[in-house]
Amino acid sequence: MNPASRSPAPNPRADADTPVLVVFGAGGHGRVAADAALASGAWRAVMACDRREALWGSELLPGVPVVSPATLRELREPWGLHVAIGDNASRQREARALLADEARQARLASVIHPSAALAVGARVGAGCLLAAQCVVGPLAELGEGAVVNHGAVVDHDCVVQAWAHVAPGARLGGGVRVGEAALVGAGSTVLRGLAVGARCVLGAGAVALQDLPADSCWVGVPARPAQAAGHDVA
Numbered sequence: 001m002n003p004a005s006r007s008p009a010p011n012p013r014a015d016a017d018t019p020v021l022v023v024f025g026a027g028g029h030g031r032v033a034a035d036a037a038l039a040s041g042a043w044r045a046v047m048a049c050d051r052r053e054a055l056w057g058s059e060l061l062p063g064v065p066v067v068s069p070a071t072l073r074e075l076r077e078p079w080g081l082h083v084a085i086g087d088n089a090s091r092q093r094e095a096r097a098l099l100a101d102e103a104r105q106a107r108l109a110s111v112i113h114p115s116a117a118l119a120v121g122a123r124v125g126a127g128c129l130l131a132a133q134c135v136v137g138p139l140a141e142l143g144e145g146a147v148v149n150h151g152a153v154v155d156h157d158c159v160v161q162a163w164a165h166v167a168p169g170a171r172l173g174g175g176v177r178v179g180e181a182a183l184v185g186a187g188s189t190v191l192r193g194l195a196v197g198a199r200c201v202l203g204a205g206a207v208a209l210q211d212l213p214a215d216s217c218w219v220g221v222p223a224r225p226a227q228a229a230g231h232d233v234a
């Protein structure tokens with residue numbers, strides 16, 4: 001797309017229309033999202049929701065109660081839904097299920113920590129998480145539900161497609177394309193201009209020197225194919 005033809009993106013940090021935010025997923029990733037939401041000051045109230053009954057009535061963080069999905073139907077004020085599950089497929093699946101049922105009145109909300117650096121022309125889709133100290137460079141694009149975690153760098157002109165996760169401390173060089181629901185593991189690096197295929201997993205600490213095909217798993221420096229057992233992926 002010619003950058004000159006882009007319409008100005010709405011300010012993704014502001015959320016005046018939905019005074020309440022529900023963070024779905026009361027685990028560690030949910031804590032990161034709720035913390036960023038509180039720090040952003042974009043919502044009057046932040047609450048959490050989870051399907052695990054054992055968590056109902058507890059607090060995800062001080063002042064952030066965990067409620068059941070059924071409780072969401074009782075919310076009267078306009079509210080935003082942020083699905084905060086580290087595993088990409090689960091995050092996508094839950095977002096679809098909630099928006100079709102308990103969250104029919106809500107819209108997907110992005111959460112952006114105030115210390116996240118969002119460059120001019122960067123575009124953030126609905127339901128994204130930009131955690132503390134991350135960088136999203138000029139003209140980079142994040143698709144729906146994408147995660148740029150603590151300290152990760154998505155450099156200029158990158159495209160991170162929907163439900164992908166750039167894990168803490170990972171670095172994407174300029175113009176990298178990350179496919180839908182791919183995981184760029186913690187502390188890994190993808191050299192500029194490369195493509196990471198959909199649902200691909202780049203292991204923690206790896207350095208990708210070539211395009212990575214969809215549905216593959218790569219580890220090491222330089223990154224080489226791995227036989228992922230399929231556990232501990234996120």
Ligand SMILES: CC(C)(COP(=O)(O)OP(=O)(O)OC[C@H]1O[C@@H](n2cnc3c(N)ncnc32)[C@H](O)[C@@H]1OP(=O)(O)O)[C@@H](O)C(=O)NCCC(=O)NCCS
Pocket residue numbers: 086149167168184185186187201202203204205206217218219220226227228229230231232233234
């Ligand atoms: C690559 C990864 C997905 C593999 O997970 P897995 O399917 O459970 O695989 P295993 O742990 O059984 O490891 C399989 C093999 O790869 C090796 N391996 C796993 N992760 C590795 C890594 N990051 N770097 C180098 N080697 C790695 C293991 O030592 C093992 O080698 P072996 O077959 O010679 O014994 C996982 O280790 C990983 O790095 N995930 C990224 C996690 C992350 O960054 N999450 C973000 C948190 S917010």
